[in-house]
Amino acid sequence: MIVLNTLFPLFALLLLGSILKRRGITSDLFLKTADRLVYYIFFPVMLFWKVGGSVSSGSSSTGLCLAGILAVGIVFFLSLAYIRYGGVGSFQAGSFSQAAYRFNTYIGMAIVVAVLGQEGVRHFGILIGFLIPVINVMAVSVLIWYSNQSLPTGEKIRFFIKALISNPLILGCAGGILVSRADISFPVFLNNTFALISSVTLPLALISIGGTLSFSGFARFGKPALAAAGFKLLALPVIGFLLLHLFGVSGIPFKTGMIFFCLPTSTALYVLSAQLNSDLEMASTAIMISTMLSFVSLSVALIL
Numbered sequence: 001m002i003v004l005n006t007l008f009p010l011f012a013l014l015l016l017g018s019i020l021k022r023r024g025i026t027s028d029l030f031l032k033t034a035d036r037l038v039y040y041i042f043f044p045v046m047l048f049w050k051v052g053g054s055v056s057s058g059s060s061s062t063g064l065c066l067a068g069i070l071a072v073g074i075v076f077f078l079s080l081a082y083i084r085y086g087g088v089g090s091f092q093a094g095s096f097s098q099a100a101y102r103f104n105t106y107i108g109m110a111i112v113v114a115v116l117g118q119e120g121v122r123h124f125g126i127l128i129g130f131l132i133p134v135i136n137v138m139a140v141s142v143l144i145w146y147s148n149q150s151l152p153t154g155e156k157i158r159f160f161i162k163a164l165i166s167n168p169l170i171l172g173c174a175g176g177i178l179v180s181r182a183d184i185s186f187p188v189f190l191n192n193t194f195a196l197i198s199s200v201t202l203p204l205a206l207i208s209i210g211g212t213l214s215f216s217g218f219a220r221f222g223k224p225a226l227a228a229a230g231f232k233l234l235a236l237p238v239i240g241f242l243l244l245h246l247f248g249v250s251g252i253p254f255k256t257g258m259i260f261f262c263l264p265t266s267t268a269l270y271v272l273s274a275q276l277n278s279d280l281e282m283a284s285t286a287i288m289i290s291t292m293l294s295f296v297s298l299s300v301a302l303i304l
Contacts (some may be wrong), residue, residue, distance in 0.1 A: 001089060003299045006114050010107060013293060025048020027210050034208040035267075042201040042271055043106065044172030049194035050109075050118065051176025053127040055179045061126040063247035064257050068127050069134060071240040071261065075231050077140050083146075086290055088224055092144035092282045096268035099228035099286035101236065103128075104134060105169065106205035107294075108263045113202075115259070115302065122180065123256040129173035136167075139269070209267055213288045221285040229266070229290045233297040234289070237261040241304075255304075262301040264294035 002077075020026045079100035083093045105128060112120040186194065218225070240261035244254050269283050 003302050004161050004304055005113060007298055008238040009109055009296060010206060013206035014210035017207035018213055021211035027134060030256060031208050031211045032289060034204055038201060040168050042197055044168040045194060046168060046177045046198040046201045047125055047172035050121040050180030051173055051257060061123050061253060063249040064123060064127055064253040065130045066165055066261065067240060067243035067247050067257060071236055071243050072101050072135060073133060073234045074239055078235060079231055081266060082227060086227065090146045093146040095269060095283040095286060096224050096228050097142045098139045098288060099265045100231035102262060102264045102266040102269050107201060108260055110202045111259050112256060116255055119252050120256050123253050125173040125176060125261060131171055150220055204290045209271045212267060214284050218263055221282045225286040228286045229293050231263065232290055233293055237297055258301040258304055262297035264290040
C-alpha cells in the first residue's frame with residue numbers, strides 16, 4: 001500500500017496538469033510563470049524551512065553524498081559512450097546526456113516528505129546541494145561541446161560561478177543547513193508562513209510538470225529517449241544501490257538515496273537545452289518517457 005498511497009497522488013496531479021493544459025484551462029504563459037514562482041520563490045523557501053527545522057539523528061550524509069556523486073559521474077560517462085557509439089546526433093547529444101542523470105527535485109521532495117519526514121528532507125537537501133552544481137557543470141560542458149559554441153575560457157568560468165552562487169535551490173539548502181546547525185527555532189508566525197508557502201509548492205510544481213508532458217516526439221525520438229530512461233531509471237539505481245552498500249549507508253540516508261536514484265529526469269533539461277542550442281523535441285520526449293516509467297523505479301525504491 002505504501003507504493004499506491006505515495007505515488008498515486010503524485011501521478012494524479014501530473015495527469016491533472018496534462019488535462020488542464022489540453023482543455024485550455026492553463027496556458028504556456030501560466031506554466032512558465034508557475035515554473036518561475038516555484039523555482040525562484042516557493043521551493044527555495046520550502047527547502048530552507050524543511051532543512052532548517054529538521055533535527056539531526058546523528059547519522060551522516062557523507063557516504064550518501066559520495067555515492068550520489070560517483071553514481072551520477074559513472075552514468076554521465078556511460079551516456080557519453082552511448083552518444084559516441086549509439087548513433088545520437090550532435091544536436092540531440094546535450095539533451096540526451098542530461099536526460100540520463102538529471103533528477104526531478106520536486107517529485108523527489110514530495111516522496112521524501114511523505115515517506116521519510118523531516119530527517120529524510122535534511123539528507124535529501126544536503127545531497128541535492130552537493131549534486132546540483134556538479135550536474136550543471138556536466139550538462140553545460142556537453143551542451144557547449146556539441147553545440148559548436150566556442151566560448152572563451154573566462155566566460156565559461158564566469159558562467160559556472162554565476163550558476164553556482166545564484167542557484168536558488170542551493171541557497172535554500174545552504175541557508176537551512178546553517179539554521180539547523182545553529183539550533184535556531186523558527187517562531188510560530190514564521191512556521192505558519194512557511195507552512196502556507198510549502199502547501200502551495202509541490203502541487204503547483206507537479207501540475208506544471210504535467211502540463212509540459214507531450215507524446216508528440218515519440219515517433220522520432222522514442223529510441224534515444226528510452227535509452228536515456230534506461231540509464232536514469234535502471235543503470236543509475238543499480239549503481240547507486242551498490243555504492244550505498246559500499247560506503248556503508250543505511251537507515252534513512254539509504255532510503256533517501258534510493259528514492260533519489262530512482263527519480264525521473266528533470267524538466268530543467270528542456271530550459272538548458274533551449275539556452276545552449278540542443279534539440280528541444282528530444283528533451284521533451286525524454287522527460288515524458290522518464291516521468292511515466294519512473295512509476296516502476298520509484299515503486300521498487302519504496303518497496304526496498
